[in-house]
Amino acid sequence: MKLPLWFHRFGSPPYVYGLANSVAPWLGGAGLILVAIGSYLGLAVAPPDYLQGDVYRIIYIHPQTAYVGMMAYTLMAVSAGIGFIWHIKLAHAVAVSAAPIGASFTFCALVTGAIWGRPTWGTYWEWGDPRLMFELLLLFLFLGYLALRASFDERDKADRVSAVLAFVGIVNVPIIHYSVLWWNTLHQGPTISRLDAPAMDTAMLVPFLIMVAGFTAVFYWLLLRRLQGEILEREQGTRWLRDFVRGTAA
């Protein structure tokens, strides 16, 4: 398949390294500011829930971590697929960078979910809830991806083999999402993504969405920084990198 020219620039490590270097601080700053604003609005300004009281306020952290975890997996699988199909090494670098961040966010989603489950469901862990199980599954998928990578010595082969696994695993991400609709046990149904008006009060919705934006920005900030590290590792000994290091050292 023929790709447009602008696309090819994203396959060039020096270009992407420089781009990441200039974009990352903005994303990091925006993310931290958004999280600060969202936390203030969510914890201090938004009214308490009529049923759950102040306990519900973990909604400003828990769904966001789960969402970023799933986004990270999607991003990882799509970029691994791009790398596999068009043999773009940088796409593999993106996939590798996304995996540990996504695993961390998914882990946070499980922990915050357990903390939320204790006062509302009466249990830290409800085995019957499929979405909890799939969140755990997502964490295992991340860990399996990383373990599979770690078992190869050559980076090229690790890239291509793990890309196949990431692409197989992505079949599970929509299952996670739709399991809420299919099996309605303890987990509440979707409140935000319904097509009609959201079932959440505006005073609660605004900080919720600010936190979503903030977490997303923080994720991409971390991703770009990891990507830079990955590029430095992969491009060892190339001329542009030597020139670049000399240039900044001088």
Place this chain on the structure above:
Amino acid sequence: MAGSAFLSILRRDLRLAFRRVSEWANPLLFFTAVAGMFPLALSPDRLAMSPGEGELYGLQSLGIGVLWMAALLSSLMGLDRLFLNDADDGSMEQLVLSPAPLLSIVYGKLAAHWLVSALPLILLVPVFGLVYQLTADAIAMLAFALFLATPALTVLVAIGAALTVNVRSAAAVIGLVVLPLCAPILIYGARATALALDAESAAQPLYLIASFTFLAVSLGPIAIAAAVRVGLE
């Protein structure tokens, strides 16, 4: 071309499997050992204390979980014969280089693997259903759900096997890679069996297992073929 490649690979793999009895017998023995020894890990009075309707219900509930998990683990057992032997002696390279489409070769290998590893398991499972005192309905459902689910299980295990052909200590990695992918099968399989035990309709989990199997059998071999190609690079 594609059809004849499928059949000849199927015939070849079946012949190879039956020449080495341990290859198809070991996973079955493993299943027997796991399913047979699991109750030893629980004290008999604990089973009686389960919250259901007395002793029997506790044993039955345990049995459903144990049998599904044991089936899953034993299907992980036999997976090294799937690609490793062929990769070691170089015949996998010949198969990839042959003019027949790699997909039909993969389907042939999968069909042979299913016949050798999954079919005996389905036939063996009713015996252990009796050991765990499941009702006749539940045993029939268990066997039928396994019949629906094992093609997907074979495909997923084959994906793990194809990804780790060149890995030295593959067993642990395969477990970590394949088990999460198998979770839907485990959930709905156990749920279908439990519903049959309670004499309720198990249609919903069965439909979900069937759709999962169709998805795995239609798309999985593409991933397997890609992984095999990468492995031989």
